[in-house]
Amino acid sequence: MRIPRVVSLTCAALLLFSSPLLAQTPTGNQKVAHTGDLTGVWYPSSVNTFNFIWTDAQGQHLNALPLTAWGQEKFNGNHPIGGEYTALNSNDPNSECLPPGVPNIYTHAYPVEILQVQGRAIMFFEYGHFVRQIFTDGREHVKDANPTWMGDSTGKWEGDTLVVDSTGFNDKTWLDVAGHPHSEALHIVERMRRADHDTLMIDITLEDPQAYTSVLKTQRKYILKPNWNIMEYICEDTRVKFDDFEKKVGAKGNKTAEASAESGSSQSIVGDWKGTITLADGRSLPAAFSFSESSNGLLTVADPSVSMNLQFRNVAVAAGGIVTGLTSDQVNFLGKLSPDGKQMTGDIILPSGTGHKISMTRP
Amino acid sequence: MGFLLISIPLFAHHGATEYDMTKIVTLSGTVKELQFVNPHTLVTFTVKDDSGKTIEWQGELPSPNLLSRRGWSRSTLKPGDQVTIIGAPAKNGEKGMQVKKLVFPDGHELPGTVLPPDSSK
Numbered sequence: 001m002r003i004p005r006v007v008s009l010t011c012a013a014l015l016l017f018s019s020p021l022l023a024q025t026p027t028g029n030q031k032v033a034h035t036g037d038l039t040g041v042w043y044p045s046s047v048n049t050f051n052f053i054w055t056d057a058q059g060q061h062l063n064a065l066p067l068t069a070w071g072q073e074k075f076n077g078n079h080p081i082g083g084e085y086t087a088l089n090s091n092d093p094n095s096e097c098l099p100p101g102v103p104n105i106y107t108h109a110y111p112v113e114i115l116q117v118q119g120r121a122i123m124f125f126e127y128g129h130f131v132r133q134i135f136t137d138g139r140e141h142v143k144d145a146n147p148t149w150m151g152d153s154t155g156k157w158e159g160d161t162l163v164v165d166s167t168g169f170n171d172k173t174w175l176d177v178a179g180h181p182h183s184e185a186l187h188i189v190e191r192m193r194r195a196d197h198d199t200l201m202i203d204i205t206l207e208d209p210q211a212y213t214s215v216l217k218t219q220r221k222y223i224l225k226p227n228w229n230i231m232e233y234i235c236e237d238t239r240v241k242f243d244d245f246e247k248k249v250g251a252k253g254n255k256t257a258e259a260s261a262e263s264g265s266s267q268s269i270v271g272d273w274k275g276t277i278t279l280a281d282g283r284s285l286p287a288a289f290s291f292s293e294s295s296n297g298l299l300t301v302a303d304p305s306v307s308m309n310l311q312f313r314n315v316a317v318a319a320g321g322i323v324t325g326l327t328s329d330q331v332n333f334l335g336k337l338s339p340d341g342k343q344m345t346g347d348i349i350l351p352s353g354t355g356h357k358i359s360m361t362r363p
Numbered sequence: 364m365g366f367l368l369i370s371i372p373l374f375a376h377h378g379a380t381e382y383d384m385t386k387i388v389t390l391s392g393t394v395k396e397l398q399f400v401n402p403h404t405l406v407t408f409t410v411k412d413d414s415g416k417t418i419e420w421q422g423e424l425p426s427p428n429l430l431s432r433r434g435w436s437r438s439t440l441k442p443g444d445q446v447t448i449i450g451a452p453a454k455n456g457e458k459g460m461q462v463k464k465l466v467f468p469d470g471h472e473l474p475g476t477v478l479p480p481d482s483s484k
Binding site: 250 | 382421426432
């Protein structure tokens, strides 16, 4: 009875080794397309801002996104976290543990592993264990695709850059944490490349004629983590007790905030400022600042190679000239106003503990 | 300027708007419970006020995944442990904070809500 088993195993082995794929590969008859190597576990760089910094197709900063009437109506109905909205009353789909979609998933501070297998690149996100399959075998997009959270992605290599084209998204996600909407017409092109061995850059260009009148661009940076592996992260775990905590610390009152606002006046920095911003990576760039009487401010960097357009809010000047505020992505601004009110220096504190240094004067 | 704090929007579920990032509180606490669960870790601890009265505080931290890559485990804090907890207090005056750092009696520290710098290490 043993012999037939051996024969059947041999037959199975022969079948395996005679598969067209394996038969052709060693002969070299098929030209292997060039592919770059993006494999690895990548973690968001500390220079990423929580909210995307959007530019137009030419790289010019967009203070407000070019919404269509449809887009504006949707945007008006979206209530992102911040100001009067917390996780408890915001309608951000993320707060419901729904999939974030693309590009919103890049705003989550969790790693992504990129795997490259025959005909596919796979993005395996730790956050929610969401997966994007990017088909690199030359196929077209699915025709009349049923819309999905992560979309339908095809990719092709241009040198070492993987160019990913994605459509087929549902309209249930927000583009970003600011609540910018999109429709099912969303079309995203991402150019993914290693700027160096340890750095992954993703240039994102999107169009959605139903929601926006022109193209939007943004960028994300990731750092290689050779010794990391993707861990389990499920959004839904035990939210109950945390919601209680959220209710406690999120309840209105703002005693300390009110106190700090009373201790100084935002009037003293109202108006336009000029100066420089020295980025965490050492680049020093000319910048313009404008603070309004509503204690909000705007910083723009006059360099098209850098996407930086930071909005400040709750800017207050306390005794001693200490200026505090939050940027639009809730990173802190902490500065010092000179006694004559004509010079201000400060730091935008980044997650890494380093920061962008700001020096500005009245023009 | 010695109180520069780092406000990190690590959380998909809420921002850091509840906390006063310009302030810092340092508390000597006794751990009551560590909830090492997604999407947020929550530590409950008690401190004694000036009159000797026991007051309960809670501190939020990032998810277990992020903390475990910074040296935490679910047994980092056990009920009864003494630890110094440093963080940004809730704006509304409630006994809640975003935990920035732990300092243990032997002097070693563990980071809370701070991101690691860009490094492939």
